[in-house]
Amino acid sequence: MASQNLLLLPGDGIGQEIMLEVKKVIAWYNAKGGMSFETDEGLVGGSAYDAHGKAISEEDMAKAMACDAVIFGAVGGPKWDDVPYDVRPEAGLLRLRKDMELFANLRPAICYPALADASSLKRDVIEGLDILIVRELTGGVYFGEPKEIIDLGNGQKRGIDTQVYDTYEIERISGVAFELARTRRNKVTSMEKRNVMKSGVLWNEVVSQTHQNGYQDVELEHMLADAGGMQLVRWPKQFDVIVTDNLFGDMLSDVAAMLTGSLGMLPSASLGAPDGVTGKRKAMYEPVHGSAPDIAGTGAANPIAMIASFSMALRYSFEEVAAADLLDKAIAAVLDKGLRTKDIASEGQATVSTSEMGDAIVAELDALSA
Numbered sequence: 001m002a003s004q005n006l007l008l009l010p011g012d013g014i015g016q017e018i019m020l021e022v023k024k025v026i027a028w029y030n031a032k033g034g035m036s037f038e039t040d041e042g043l044v045g046g047s048a049y050d051a052h053g054k055a056i057s058e059e060d061m062a063k064a065m066a067c068d069a070v071i072f073g074a075v076g077g078p079k080w081d082d083v084p085y086d087v088r089p090e091a092g093l094l095r096l097r098k099d100m101e102l103f104a105n106l107r108p109a110i111c112y113p114a115l116a117d118a119s120s121l122k123r124d125v126i127e128g129l130d131i132l133i134v135r136e137l138t139g140g141v142y143f144g145e146p147k148e149i150i151d152l153g154n155g156q157k158r159g160i161d162t163q164v165y166d167t168y169e170i171e172r173i174s175g176v177a178f179e180l181a182r183t184r185r186n187k188v189t190s191m192e193k194r195n196v197m198k199s200g201v202l203w204n205e206v207v208s209q210t211h212q213n214g215y216q217d218v219e220l221e222h223m224l225a226d227a228g229g230m231q232l233v234r235w236p237k238q239f240d241v242i243v244t245d246n247l248f249g250d251m252l253s254d255v256a257a258m259l260t261g262s263l264g265m266l267p268s269a270s271l272g273a274p275d276g277v278t279g280k281r282k283a284m285y286e287p288v289h290g291s292a293p294d295i296a297g298t299g300a301a302n303p304i305a306m307i308a309s310f311s312m313a314l315r316y317s318f319e320e321v322a323a324a325d326l327l328d329k330a331i332a333a334v335l336d337k338g339l340r341t342k343d344i345a346s347e348g349q350a351t352v353s354t355s356e357m358g359d360a361i362v363a364e365l366d367a368l369s370a
């Protein structure tokens, strides 16, 4: 079987600790899961700055462009608070997203039954929840020009951000959403603000057109983004895939994610356009959380967001759906058995360390595949 090349970029803080756990999972799939992953490792963030004076070296950047998927930990920490802005740790992450043209950000919100009581919502509202937010990541108001603060000369200033979307950007992100919906429950909800924004009118038109042109088998619904925010906390199980722009996606994906519990549980994927020759998409998989300097080095980090990010790589980069399902089941099983890192433990509950949680998930892979 042809090997798949993974570039592991642990980064800083707990990024390094959780990457050790995902390596155990990768080793399991190589030894017992019928797969062949070759891994290379690089530096990003503060650790790259310490070694090279920049947030990612050209050599590691070239490896990221050439590999089949990047598995990314987290960057940042107080040690690098005072480094120059353009080489700050986050610049490494932004460079990866930009150069790899990762325009589609996928954030699942899944409620593991064992953690349903940890949600701020009632159990019946979130138990069994499994939705996917697809956020446009490289356009919209975060990047549109003009973007400036101008002095009006009368003691007033004006801050300007510009929301801009072109047809092709909406077509490609909605195409990703429709294709993902086909592998799930076949429904897409598109969210914008067409009632007050011209970019929302265009978004709505182009999503409908894209649907008409190739995805009529998928159910499409349009919802104003503010109403969508309300519906997400009222009855989130009505959704399957939500597609939305960069700004609304930023907020709605945080809302959806927190329906289900701790930052330590939340994976993500960022995908680029399919390569014209191979059809493969550039891709990066990373937990939603940061480098958690407050707990780094204490063995308290929850590795599940990182391991579940690798499950997304199996699903979306390698189309190994059965292998991804197995890993998701192993995660659910350790939670069912009551294993908890500190961030997801209830008061007085016994906790396990980062490496104990990783080992338990690997043992569960063994048990489930025996």
Ligand code: NAD
Pocket (backbone or CB within 6 Å): 014, 073, 074, 075, 076, 077, 078, 090, 093, 263, 264, 265, 286, 287, 288, 289, 290, 291, 292, 293, 294, 295, 300, 301, 302, 303, 305, 343
């Ligand atoms: P954070 O996500 O690192 O931590 C927020 C809180 O959640 C902390 O209390 C932390 O201990 C806890 N937490 C996070 N992940 C956890 C896990 N896996 N297990 C258990 N607990 C976990 O956010 P922050 O504290 O605002 O930022 C810390 C650093 O991380 C900053 O330098 C920030 O810029 C950076 N950051 C990086 C990324 C990224 O690399 N993608 C994302 C967010 C923040």
